[in-house]
Amino acid sequence: xxxxxxxxxxxxxxxxxxxxxxxxxxxxxxxxxxxxxxxxxxxxxxxxxxxxxxxxxxxxxxxxxxxxxxxxxxxxxxxxxxxxxxxxxxxxxxxxxxxxxxxxxxxxxxxxxxxxxxxxxxxxxxxxxxxxxxxxxxxxxxxxxxxxxxxxxxxxxxxxxxxxxx
Numbered sequence: 001x002x003x004x005x006x007x008x009x010x011x012x013x014x015x016x017x018x019x020x021x022x023x024x025x026x027x028x029x030x031x032x033x034x035x036x037x038x039x040x041x042x043x044x045x046x047x048x049x050x051x052x053x054x055x056x057x058x059x060x061x062x063x064x065x066x067x068x069x070x071x072x073x074x075x076x077x078x079x080x081x082x083x084x085x086x087x088x089x090x091x092x093x094x095x096x097x098x099x100x101x102x103x104x105x106x107x108x109x110x111x112x113x114x115x116x117x118x119x120x121x122x123x124x125x126x127x128x129x130x131x132x133x134x135x136x137x138x139x140x141x142x143x144x145x146x147x148x149x150x151x152x153x154x155x156x157x158x159x160x161x162x163x164x165x166x
Contacts, residue, residue, distance in 0.1 A: 007050065034050035035054060064164065086106065091111070096144055113132065116140050117135070
């Protein structure tokens with residue numbers, strides 16, 4: 001299984017590293033993409049190597065998508081290539097997982113209307129305005145969409161990602 005993670009500077013460190021290593025533990029491969037290839041820095045100072053720029057991503061190459069939260073989704077959602085990749089992977093019926101502010105990318109991709117979702121309370125109104133049914137739960141699974149609220153939800157979030165990857 002090959003998984004794409006979309007991120008940028010300001011990502012929530014634990015929401016990046018936890019799913020990344022869980023997927024690797026299960027034998028998966030993870031590509032991290034950002035605005036440009038190279039180092040991206042988390043909110044707490046951890047540095048991660050983004051091996052690809054958003055413009056180099058071929059969504060058809062991936063079996064799933066994970067979008068960590070923090071402040072990074074505010075930057076990711078402004079990149080047309082990143083938003084198009086998220087939309088394409090979602091519309092192909094592949095698992096798409098977003099935690100915390102990651103739902104902002106899904107809003108920009110136009111894929112939350114009519115779906116049950118969760119996310120950090122700070123984007124609750126944005127999700128609702130985009131047509132989603134917001135639920136305040138540690139993890140919400142609606143078809144191929146997996147969402148969680150914050151770092152305390154990471155065990156449930158990662159469990160559902162691994163389950164969706166089979």
